[in-house]
Amino acid sequence: DAKTTQPPSMDCAEGRAANLPCNHSTISGNEYVYWYRQIHSQGPQYIIHGLKNNETNEMASLIITEDRKSSTLILPHATLRDTAVYYCIVRVAEDAGNNRKLIWGLGTSLAVNP
Amino acid sequence: DSGVTQTPKHLITATGQRVTLRCSPRSGDLSVYWYQQSLDQGLQFLIQYYNGEERAKGNILERFSAQQFPDLHSELNLSSLELGDSALYFCASSVSLTGGASYNEQFFGPGTRLTVL
Numbered sequence: 570d571a572k573t574t575q576p577p578s579m580d581c582a583e584g585r586a587a588n589l590p591c592n593h594s595t596i597s598g599n600e601y602v603y604w605y606r607q608i609h610s611q612g613p614q615y616i617i618h619g620l621k622n623n624e625t626n627e628m629a630s631l632i633i634t635e636d637r638k639s640s641t642l643i644l645p646h647a648t649l650r651d652t653a654v655y656y657c658i659v660r661v662a663e664d665a666g667n668n669r670k671l672i673w674g675l676g677t678s679l680a681v682n683p
Numbered sequence: 684d685s686g687v688t689q690t691p692k693h694l695i696t697a698t699g700q701r702v703t704l705r706c707s708p709r710s711g712d713l714s715v716y717w718y719q720q721s722l723d724q725g726l727q728f729l730i731q732y733y734n735g736e737e738r739a740k741g742n743i744l745e746r747f748s749a750q751q752f753p754d755l756h757s758e759l760n761l762s763s764l765e766l767g768d769s770a771l772y773f774c775a776s777s778v779s780l781t782g783g784a785s786y787n788e789q790f791f792g793p794g795t796r797l798t799v800l
Binding site for chain 2: 610611612613614615618656671672673674675676
């Protein structure tokens with residue numbers, strides 16, 4: 570089962586910031602939060618990840634609350650091409666060998682409107 | 684272009700049949716992951732291979748199997764196909780088993796759309 574909760578859909582005006590929330594209240598201390606997006610049945614694309622500190626790259630910013638129970642992905646100036654399903658994922662330890670698998674929920678369907 | 688290739692792009696077959704999906708990871712990536720995405724569903728992790736060995740298993744049916752070959756390409760075999768197996772099947776690759784201490788970006792291929800009639 571997914572360990573994250575996201576709103577099923579959101580709208581954003583083109584050129585404005587898109588703020589996508591994610592709850593991960595059961596996250597463990599050494600688990601990272603990853604964000605991916607999937608544009609209309611294409612393969613998902615990595616966006617950003619973080620542990621405790623806020624992170625920024627050329628695509629987005631990730632804000633993680635101090636208690637790490639939630640985070641927000643920020644697309645500073647959304648464009649029509651940012652219309653996609655955005656997945657917030659918590660990395661789970663598979664076994665003592667530190668194997669990893671990402672558990673995917675249903676994500677947030679972001680519609681950027683002109 | 685992620686560097687991960689998958690063939691075929693589309694596959695239409697009948698119930699009860701068997702098919703093989705193929706994946707070539709990015710150059711240098713040792714880990715390969717398989718995912719299933721049914722219509723309007725999130726991605727379901729099926730299985731992971733690392734350098735030829737199975738390393739993690741998800742919700743993979745017994746009718747499904749996979750392997751990773753010495754040249755690191757991988758194949759997903761689906762047998763006794765049912766209507767409910769119709770889905771997009773994605774392959775992803777990453778540099779290492781865990782990406783070092785923390786980082787494990789997965790690069791996804793374009794997917795194979797399987798339709799079972």
